Amino acid sequence: MLLTKYTHACVRVDDGDRRLLLDPGIWTEPEAYDGVTDILVTHEHADHFAVEQLAALLASSRELRIYGDESLRAAAAEENAPAVAEAIQPVAVGDTFTVDGFAVTVVGGKHAETYDGLPRCRNVGFIVDGVYHPGDSFFVPAEPVTTLLVPSSGPWFKLREALDFTRAVAPDRAAPIHDRMASSDFGYDNFDGWMTEKSQTAYERIPLGGSITV
Template sequence: MRLIKYTHACVRLERDGGQLLIDPGTWSEDEAFVDASAVLVTHEHADHIDADRLAAARSTNPSLPVYAPAAVAEQLDGVTAVSPGDTFEAAGYQVRVVGGAHAEIFEGLPGCANVGYVIDGVYHPGDSVFVPDVPVETLLVPTSAPWLKLAEALEFVRAVKPRRAFSIHDAMLSERGEQNVDRWLDMKGGTEYARIPVGESVTLA
């Protein structure tokens, strides 16, 4: 399985012709959408979903499956609503929906739905640090957000206990910030940790 990292929270899984795109937001690259077989969206915020580019992709490929929480599905035609506990197949991958709520920033806000996806051992949590009750081989760990502090990211990695972890949700970090966060996660995360440069990929055994 090939894991490609795009800007911020957007990643793509590729295997045997199945190209599964996750959280292609307004900061992600156009190339992320090319030949996508299916799309998973964790929640409604623009850094995780670009409605215009998603609509353009579906105009090119009207049968493109898109899965998202009900709040997103209600606003966009042809999107399948998913909830925690659901399981389904997308682009040849087995997907389990977990979580349910966006992490709090302040005074209960933003208070919207957020689902995570465990995809054949790869976990994308969206905007949350929800710990699923299923094994995770590869954790995509958020490393910078208004709702997150470094200690929470470290505790999240330790609680999930993945074989490996890679940074996502990191567009707001400067180069120096990346180095600082990476040092802590490598030192205290309790697992193999790395940052995938934007546009590059790793192969997951």
């Protein structure tokens, strides 16, 4: 199974002719969508849910199924994107289902707090055949995780929490996501150094557009 990293929080999972895209946001490269019909979205924020891009794909007669919390429908409606709202397949915490042969478990439920209880939006995490994408959350699932996609920057983010989160999940390996806000060599090197030394797992940054086998 091949895991490919795109800008910020977007990753793609490929296994033979099966493919699944997670959290394509406003910075996601067009090639991430190539051949994709199934998309998992953790929450409604634009850096994870690019309504305009999805609407354009649907307008070109592209077949898309978008799995996420039902709140995504309201977010799509606010962007005047009825086709996107119609393409959303609502899922909820505790659901297990299969998408293009991939086993998916829905966990979490709440976005990490930034300040004063904000942003107060839903956030579901997805475990896809052992690969865990938490969205904007440090939720620790009960289910086993082989590969953790660990957030590495953001207004709600703290390095200590990322380290504690990784230790608590105890995956076989971890790789960073949600890194657009620290997109400098200094920011990357600082986070990578701490994760390598203190996360207690095999840690590796996936180069932009690069892939690892999981």
